[in-house]
Amino acid sequence: MSSITPAVVTVTGAAGSIGYAALFRIAAGAMLGHDQPVRLRLLELPQAVSAAVGTAMELDDGAFEQLLSVDIFDDPRQAFDGTDFALLIGAQPRTKGMERADLLQANAAIFAEQGAVLNDVAADDIRVVVVGNPANTNAAIASAHAPEIPAERFTALTRLDHNRAIAQLSHHAGVPAREISRVSVWGNHSATQYPDIFHARVGERTGAELAEDRAWLIDDFIPTVAKRGTSIIETRGASSAASAASAAIDHVHDWFLGTPEGDWVSAALPSPGAYGVPEGLVCSFPVRAVNGHWEIVEGLEINDFSRARIDASVAELADERAAVGDLLPA
């Protein structure tokens, strides 16, 4: 038996597509490390509890060495009691023809309630990643309802966009993903996001060199990454699930265990005013995890091309914030 204190991990929407894909990898140690014992708590709506029970039976059948327990709840207060890591996935996904912002009113109330409950019952060192869309603004809503939890503990997932950018660069340059570093995704997890390669390293080449091909950058790379969620919905008939789960696991893994030396990743955090992004907007930045805390990579030169695109996505975040003003206490 390990002497390491078990981590309590709560996954909301546990019976949904992303939840199903995430749980087995968390149980197998992909998120917190293979030596870290884990207690899983699954939160679902009452009508999906039976499906969650079935998933728990399958987790049991995995005989995962570090999985100490799986408990299922339809009450957030119980599900978040003492939790160390909350993966807030449970929310309505978009379908063909919708933008993520169309989910704002449908999903916002979930995050207001869950933020308030986390504030009351979660562990002192709680770390939250919001996956449910529109993820950035949902994270802002949850944080606004959790005044006793430091705002930087509420993050939103843009690691999927980051991973998509690496994949597209890899195909374009013929360089394996492992040789690509320092990609940055700025802004909102939406079609306005800005995947920035000006600081990237792509094998022996620089991203800035690849960016000289402006036609490829503007007409191919940026829209392919930014609209990939839509392409998946149109092609697969449902929104991305396994890749989203994998990205959420990457996000928490790096937050807990650190980012690779010399590299950075992308995550949406409440802006401290960095790079001209208004304070408090939950915006994607290039980040490194240092001693369990995200730090925004400082001092990157932002050219005019990047500035205009970052500003456009930040403006959309400000509009989303205004649209849910009633859920954001002043």
Ligand SMILES: NC(=O)c1ccc[n+]([C@@H]2O[C@H](COP(=O)([O-])OP(=O)(O)OC[C@H]3O[C@@H](n4cnc5c(N)ncnc54)[C@H](O)[C@@H]3O)[C@@H](O)[C@H]2O)c1
């Ligand atoms: N940020 C990202 O990169 C990213 C990527 C993919 C999907 N998403 C978003 O993730 C969310 C989930 O997607 P999915 O494909 O798993 O959807 P899904 O419909 O398959 O599953 C959602 C699950 O959440 C549950 N749920 C709904 N409200 C809940 C609540 N209040 N508490 C607990 N559980 C609740 C539902 O019962 C359902 O089982 C969607 O909003 C989707 O748009 C985000």
Ligand SMILES: O=C(O)C[C@H](O)C(=O)O
């Ligand atoms: O695009 C969506 O609605 C799902 C998700 O946010 C994605 O990026 O795949």
